Amino acid sequence: MNSDPNSWAHDLSQLYAETWRRLIRGVDxxxxxxxxxxxxTVNSEGKPQARxxxxxxxxxxxxxxxxxxDSQSKKVTDLTITPYAALHIWDPSAHLQMRLEAEVNVLTxxxxxxxxxxxxxxxxxxxxxxxPPGEPIxxxxxxxxxxxxxxxxxxxxxxxxxxxxxxxxNHRRAxxxxxxxxxxxxxxx
Ligand SMILES: Cc1cc2nc3c(=O)[nH]c(=O)nc-3n(C[C@H](O)[C@H](O)[C@H](O)COP(=O)(O)O)c2cc1C
Numbered sequence: 001m002n003s004d005p006n007s008w009a010h011d012l013s014q015l016y017a018e019t020w021r022r023l024i025r026g027v028d029x030x031x032x033x034x035x036x037x038x039x040x041t042v043n044s045e046g047k048p049q050a051r052x053x054x055x056x057x058x059x060x061x062x063x064x065x066x067x068x069x070d071s072q073s074k075k076v077t078d079l080t081i082t083p084y085a086a087l088h089i090w091d092p093s094a095h096l097q098m099r100l101e102a103e104v105n106v107l108t109x110x111x112x113x114x115x116x117x118x119x120x121x122x123x124x125x126x127x128x129x130x131x132p133p134g135e136p137i138x139x140x141x142x143x144x145x146x147x148x149x150x151x152x153x154x155x156x157x158x159x160x161x162x163x164x165x166x167x168x169x170n171h172r173r174a175x176x177x178x179x180x181x182x183x184x185x186x187x188x189x
Contacts, residue, residue, distance in 0.1 A: 004168075006095060009168060012184040013184070015166065015172070016162070016176050016184055018094070019176075022034050022094060023060075027055050032091075033092065034055055036052050037052075037053060037055055037087045038050050038051065038052055039051060039052075039067060039075070040085060040088065041082065041084075044077075049074070053069070054067065064157060064158050065102070065156075065159065066156055067154070067155040068119065068126075068127070069127075069154075069155055070127050070128065070152075070153065071151050071152065071153035072133060073132070074133065074134050076106055079104050083104050085101075086099065087102065088100075095168060096167075097163075097164070097167075100161070100163075101161040101163075102158055102159045104158075105155075105156040106155060107153065107154040107156055108154075112152055112154045125147050128150070129144070159178065160177060160178050161177045163176075164176070172189065173187050173189040
């Protein structure tokens, strides 16, 4: 019998399944590490920008993830120029690093309406900050929070690649890609 609690990391398909299990847990459990991934994008000068976000949806079948944001935020402007992002998650209890690459579709207006309807009232206040996020203000609290559906955007990340690194007595790293139908390949860690 295998007593290694992380024996899922020994098998490509189990490692892939565990990665998705932990992503999905991030949506449902506010204490799960995948709840707060780091989202990296590229700005108009070609420089990387990284920030913490909340994972709002994860669908394994389409291999897509959703993040909600203010459509006036800098990341949205940057994504309209360079529609690619990377997402990073370190799950310490699983000893698992997940690095995801994605093409990003920015959904706004009618395309985001059904999702906006399900956003709790208190969370809606995060979408519609005035002045827009990142704008200079005279003092720290010189801004207003308005729940404005016109400022709500869903970043839909269509994953192209998942790089999973498991740290154990022997480290194991695999790369899964949409092009390979997510079958995966072991790579040197
Ligand atoms: C715990 C935490 C969760 C956050 N969640 C989100 C989020 O889901 N969406 C978002 O747009 N910003 C979120 N932020 C704020 C971003 O990190 C960032 O400051 C903001 O979106 C502005 O980024 P930008 O100027 O690069 O667009 C979160 C910050 C923290 C600390």
